Amino acid sequence: MLYNGVIIRMVVPLLEVRNLQRFFPIRRGLLRRVVGQVRAVDDISFQINKGETLSLVGESGCGKTTTARCILRALKPTAGEVLFQTAAGDVVDTAGLPKAALAPFRHQMQMIFQDPFSSLNPRMTVFDIIAEPLLASGVRSRGQRRQRVERLLELVRLRPEFMQRYPHAFSGGQRQRIGIARALALNPSLIVADEPVSALDVSVQAQILNLMLELQDELGLTYLFVAHDLSVVKHISDRVAVMYVGKIVEIAETDRLFKAPKHPYTEALLSAVPKPDPRLRSERIVLQGEVADPAHPPGGCYFHPRCAHAIERCRTETPALEEVQPGHQVACHRARELTLKGVGARR
Amino acid sequence: MSKAKPRAAGGDSLRSELEEPLLTTAAEERVSVATQWQLMWWRFRRHRLAMISGAVIIAFYLVAAFADFLAYADPHKTEAFRSLIAPQPIHFFDEGRFSPHVFALIGKRDPRTFKRVYEPDPTRKVPLRFFAEGYQYKFLGLFKTNRHFIGVEGGNAEELIFLLGTDQLGRDLWSRMMVACRLSLLIGLAGVTLSLVLGVLLGGISGLYGGAIDTLIQRVIEILRSIPTIPLWMGLAAAMPRDWGVVQVYFAITVILSLIGWTDLARVVRGRFLALREEDFVLAAELAGVGQMRIILRHMAPSFLSHIIAATTLALPNMIISETALSFLGLGLRPPAVSWGVLLQDAQNIQTVALSPWLLSAAIPVVIVILAFNFLGDGLRDAADPYG
Numbered sequence: 001m002l003y004n005g006v007i008i009r010m011v012v013p014l015l016e017v018r019n020l021q022r023f024f025p026i027r028r029g030l031l032r033r034v035v036g037q038v039r040a041v042d043d044i045s046f047q048i049n050k051g052e053t054l055s056l057v058g059e060s061g062c063g064k065t066t067t068a069r070c071i072l073r074a075l076k077p078t079a080g081e082v083l084f085q086t087a088a089g090d091v092v093d094t095a096g097l098p099k100a101a102l103a104p105f106r107h108q109m110q111m112i113f114q115d116p117f118s119s120l121n122p123r124m125t126v127f128d129i130i131a132e133p134l135l136a137s138g139v140r141s142r143g144q145r146r147q148r149v150e151r152l153l154e155l156v157r158l159r160p161e162f163m164q165r166y167p168h169a170f171s172g173g174q175r176q177r178i179g180i181a182r183a184l185a186l187n188p189s190l191i192v193a194d195e196p197v198s199a200l201d202v203s204v205q206a207q208i209l210n211l212m213l214e215l216q217d218e219l220g221l222t223y224l225f226v227a228h229d230l231s232v233v234k235h236i237s238d239r240v241a242v243m244y245v246g247k248i249v250e251i252a253e254t255d256r257l258f259k260a261p262k263h264p265y266t267e268a269l270l271s272a273v274p275k276p277d278p279r280l281r282s283e284r285i286v287l288q289g290e291v292a293d294p295a296h297p298p299g300g301c302y303f304h305p306r307c308a309h310a311i312e313r314c315r316t317e318t319p320a321l322e323e324v325q326p327g328h329q330v331a332c333h334r335a336r337e338l339t340l341k342g343v344g345a346r347r
Numbered sequence: 348m349s350k351a352k353p354r355a356a357g358g359d360s361l362r363s364e365l366e367e368p369l370l371t372t373a374a375e376e377r378v379s380v381a382t383q384w385q386l387m388w389w390r391f392r393r394h395r396l397a398m399i400s401g402a403v404i405i406a407f408y409l410v411a412a413f414a415d416f417l418a419y420a421d422p423h424k425t426e427a428f429r430s431l432i433a434p435q436p437i438h439f440f441d442e443g444r445f446s447p448h449v450f451a452l453i454g455k456r457d458p459r460t461f462k463r464v465y466e467p468d469p470t471r472k473v474p475l476r477f478f479a480e481g482y483q484y485k486f487l488g489l490f491k492t493n494r495h496f497i498g499v500e501g502g503n504a505e506e507l508i509f510l511l512g513t514d515q516l517g518r519d520l521w522s523r524m525m526v527a528c529r530l531s532l533l534i535g536l537a538g539v540t541l542s543l544v545l546g547v548l549l550g551g552i553s554g555l556y557g558g559a560i561d562t563l564i565q566r567v568i569e570i571l572r573s574i575p576t577i578p579l580w581m582g583l584a585a586a587m588p589r590d591w592g593v594v595q596v597y598f599a600i601t602v603i604l605s606l607i608g609w610t611d612l613a614r615v616v617r618g619r620f621l622a623l624r625e626e627d628f629v630l631a632a633e634l635a636g637v638g639q640m641r642i643i644l645r646h647m648a649p650s651f652l653s654h655i656i657a658a659t660t661l662a663l664p665n666m667i668i669s670e671t672a673l674s675f676l677g678l679g680l681r682p683p684a685v686s687w688g689v690l691l692q693d694a695q696n697i698q699t700v701a702l703s704p705w706l707l708s709a710a711i712p713v714v715i716v717i718l719a720f721n722f723l724g725d726g727l728r729d730a731a732d733p734y735g
Contacts, residue, residue: 032562074630106636119627122734123383123649133635168734169379182631 012085013047014222015071015190020044020080020095022063022070026295038295040066042246043080045321050085050189053216053223055233055254057269058243059291064226067243068192070095071224072109073102084109087189107137107186114195116175120167126153126178127163133185152181155218156211173204177211184215192224197232209236230273234258239327242266245292245302248321252328259342262330264307267340275343301333309334386733387653397726400719407716411528415484418522419495420505422685424482428454429517431703432465432509441472448472449508473507476500512705514693523685524709530686532716534601535666539659541605542666546612547655553613554620555643561617568610576607580669584678593684600679604669608662615658619651653731661724664717671713687713 021043026036041063048054056064069075071082073094082095086105094102094109113119120129130152131145139145150160156177167175176196183191193212197205213236215221227233233240234254241251242265250263261267271285287306292298298305304314313333321331332338381389391397410417435449450467457464479498482505486492498504511520553564583603587596623629623646632642673679674688675695682689690709694700700707 072634074634103636106634109634111631111634113627113631115627119631121628121632121646121650124645125380132632132637136632136635136637136641165379166381169375179631182635186635 012091013083014050014052014085015224016045016047016081016083017067017071018045018081018083020067020070020082021078022066022075023078036295039246039297040294041070041077042294042297044243044246044248046241046248046251048190048222048224050222051216051220052239053225053237055225055227055237055240056243057227057230057233057240060228061291061294062243063246063294064228064243065194068111068194068224068226072111072192073099073106074111084190107133108188109190109192110183110186110188112176112179112183112191112193112196115199116172116179117167117199119179120175122167125164125166126170129167129178130182130185133182137186148185149181152184155184155215156181171204172200173207176200176204176208180208180211180215184219187219188221190222190224192226194226195228196225198227198229205232212236230258230269242269245294245297247302247331248329249303249332250328250330251321252330256325256328257342261340261342262324262328262335262338263303263332264309264338264340265303267342270343271341273343301331309338383649383653383733387730390733391726391730394726394729396722397729400722400726403715403719404723407528407712407719408532410525411532412487414525414529416486416494417496418519418525419479419481419498419508420519420522421482422518422523422526423683424505424518426505426517428463429506429509429513430463430515432513432517433703434512434520434705435467435509437475437510438472447475449475451507452509473499473502475508479504481505511708512703514690514706515699520690520705520708523690524687524712527685527687527690527709528712530597530680530684531667531670531688531713534597534604534670534680534686535663537601538604538608538666538670539663541601542608542612542662543655543659545605545609547616549609550613550616551620554617554624557621564613565617568613571607572610576669577672579607580604580673581676581678584673593680596680597684600670600673604666608666611662612655612658615654616651619654620647623647623650653727657724657728657731660720660727663724664720667720668713668717 020041021039022041023037023039025034026038027033028035044063044067046054056067058064066075070077071094073082077095080095081093083091084094084105085091087108092105094105124132127146127149130149131139134145134148139148146163149163153160153163158174158177158181162170167178170178180196196212197208200208209232212223216223223236225233225236237254239251239253240257241248242257242263243249244265250257250261250266252262257266258270261270268285268287285308289306292302292305299318300316301307301310301314301319304310307314311334317333319331319333321329322335323329324335378386432452435452437447437449439445439447441448449472450469451471451473452465453468454463454465456462475497476499477497478494479500480493481495481498483491483493495504497508499507505519509519509521511524513519514523549564553561580603583606584600587599591599626646629642629646632646637645670679670686671688671691674681674686675691677692680686680689682692687709691707694706694709
C-alpha cells in the first residue's frame with residue numbers, strides 16, 4: 001500500500017479465518033426433510049502468521065477436524081471467510097471460490113492425516129504416492145519426478161531405496177513420514193496437520209514432532225496443528241486455540257495459555273495432562289455431565305452446565321471472544337475475575 | 348525466522364539421521380514390493396478348494412470349447428430304433444490286455460409288453476478307438492473335420508456306443524451333454540457381462556453422485572428385487588414371440604436373467620464407492636489437485652475391482668441355475684437348442700425318472716459347476732482384499 005509516497009508492506013497473516021461456520025443438516029424420513037442442524041463449527045475466527053504454528057485443541061466432536069477440512073475446502077463452509085495469502089502475495093477467500101477457481105493455489109495448502117494407514121493408497125508404491133501431486137501439477141518427466149521424490153524422502157529422513165515398496169511394508173511412523181513427504185511435494189506454505197501423531201506410539205510421536213519442527217525451520221512452513229493432546233501441543237505450537245462445541249473459547253500464546261488459562265474449560269483440560277513427576281498428586285478437575293450436543297446446544301455459554309464457576313448470566317447470555325490481554329482472547333463472562341490454575345509453572 | 352522450541356524427548360540429536368534401513372530377508376523384500384494382484388494370488392493359492400474349483404471350471408469351459416470333438420454322435424440325429432437305451436459300461440481290459448471295448452447291443456421286443464429292450468451280446472465286442480472318424484463338424488468354428496476323441500473303427504459310432512444311454516428320440520445323451528455345456532456355460536458369461544455393465548454403471552453413478560439420483564436408483568433396485576423372480580421370468584418368457592429363432596430366444600433369455608442380476612452388483616459397487624469416497628487417500632489426491640477421472644481410475648477402481656471379480660464369480664452360478672430352471676420349465680431355451688435345462692426337460696415325469704434314470708444325468712454337471720463356482724467365488728472373496 002502506498003502511504004506518503006512510501007511503500008509499506010502490510011503484514012497480512014498467511015491465513016485468516018473470519019466467522020467460519022459449518023452446519024450439517026439432520027435429515028429424517030422418506031423425503032429426507034431437514035429437521036435440524038448440527039452446528040459443527042459455529043462462528044470461529046483466528047489468524048495464523050507466516051512461519052507460525054497454531055494448535056487447535058478440544059475434545060473429539062468439538063469441530064476441530066471440520067474446521068481443518070473447511071480451510072482446505074475438503075468441505076464447503078456454510079458461511080464465513082477463509083482468507084489465504086497466496087505465494088504471489090494476493091489474498092483469496094477460499095471459502096467463497098468455486099472449486100475450479102481454487103485449483104491454482106490449492107496446492108499451497110496441504111494436509112497431513114491422522115491415520116497413516118488409510119491415508120496412503122495400499123495399491124500404489126511409495127514413489128507413485130509421493131509423485132502423484134507432482135504429476136497432477138504437470139511434471140511430465142519421470143526422471144524429474146524421481147529426483148524430486150528422492151529429495152523429499154531424504155527430507156523426511158527415509159531412504160530413497162524404499163521408493164519401490166508398497167505402504168504395507170512400513171511401520172506407522174514411517175508411513176506418517178511418507179504422508180509428510182507427499183504433503184511437501186508441491187512446496188506448500190500452509191500445512192494443516194490433523195492429529196498427525198495421535199495414531200502413533202509415544203516414542204514415535206516424538207520423532208515425528210521433531211521432524212515437523214525441523215521441516216518448519218528448513219522450509220519456513222506454517223502449521224495449523226489439530227490435536228486433542230495438550231502435552232503434544234505444548235512442544236510444537238506458538239499459539240493455542242481451545243475449542244468447545246464448535247466455538248473457540250480461548251486463544252493465547254502457548255506459554256501463557258498453559259501457565260495462566262482464563263477459561264474454566266481450558267483449566268479442566270490442562271488438569272488432565274499427565275505429569276511426568278509421580279510425586280506430584282494431580283488435582284484433576286473432573287467435569288460433570290456430558291459434552292453439549294452441537295445439534296441442541298444449551299442456551300447462554302455452551303459450557304455453563306459443566307462449569308464450576310457458572311453464574312446466572314452464563315445461563316442466558318452467550319459470551320463473546322474478547323481480548324483480556326494483548327494476544328489473549330477468552331470467551332467467558334468471568335475471565336477477568338477468576339484465578340485459574342495452569343501447569344508448567346515450575347519450569 | 349529462528350525459533351528455539353523445546354524438542355520433544357527422544358529426539359536428542361540436532362538433525363535426526365536417516366531412518367535405519369529395514370532389516371529384511373529376501374522373502375520379506377519380495378512381499379514389500381509385491382503388487383496387489385501378486386498378494387491376491389499368493390493368498391488365493393492357499394485356498395485349496397478354490398484352486399481345485401478353478402481347475403474344474405477351466406476344464407468345463409474347455410469341454411464347452413471342444414464339445415463336438417468330445418462327442419461321438421450327432422446330438423441332433425434322431426432314430427426311433429435306438430430310443431431309451433440304458434448307459435453302456437466300458438470294459439477296459441480284454442484278456443489281460445488294455446483294449447477298451449463295449450459289447451454290442453441286440454434290440455428285441457419284449458413278447459409280453461411289446462416294449463423294445465436292448466441286451467448286450469458278450470460275443471460281439473466293439474473296440475473303442477481314440478481320434479476316430481465320426482460325423483462332420485467345424486472344429487472351434489474354424490475348419491471342418493470329422494475327428495472325434497472316441498469312436499469305433501470302421502463302424503458308425505452312433506449305432507454302436509451309448510456311454511450314457513439315449514433319450515426318447517434315440518439321441519445319444521453323452522454327446523448331447525457335451526454340446527449342452529456350450530449354451531449353459533456361455534449364457535452365464537453373457538448374462539453376467541450384461542449385469543456387470545449395468546451394475547457398475549448404475550452402481551457407480553449411484554455411489555459417486557449420491558443425492559436424488561442415488562435415491563432413485565436404490566428404489567428401482569428395491570422394486571426390482573421385490574418381484575418374485577420365477578413369475579417375472581415366466582411372464583417375460585411367455586411374451587417372447589413363438590416364431591423367434593434359437594439365437595433370438597437365447598439373447599432374450601440373457602437379457603431377462605441380467606435384469607435381476609445387475610442389482611446385486613450395483614449394490615456392491617455403490618457400497619465400495621461410498622466407502623472409498625471417505626478414504627483419506629482419496630481426499631489427499633483431491634487436495635493435490637488430481638482430477639476426478641484419475642481419482643476414480645487410479646484410486647477407487649483398483650480397490651473395488653477385486654471385489655467385483657469375486658461378486659461376478661458368485662453371480663455366475665445364479666445365472667446358470669436360472670437358465671436351467673427356466674429351460675426345465677419350458678420357458679427358456681427350446682429344442683432344437685441343447686442346454687442342460689433342455690436335457691432335463693425330458694426327465695420331467697416320474698415315469699421316465701423311474702424307468703430311465705439316466706435322463707437325469709444332466710443334473711450332475713449342473714451341480715458340479717455351481718459348487719465349483721461358489722467355492723471359487725469364496726476363495727476370490729477371501730483373497731480380494733490383501734490388505735484387510
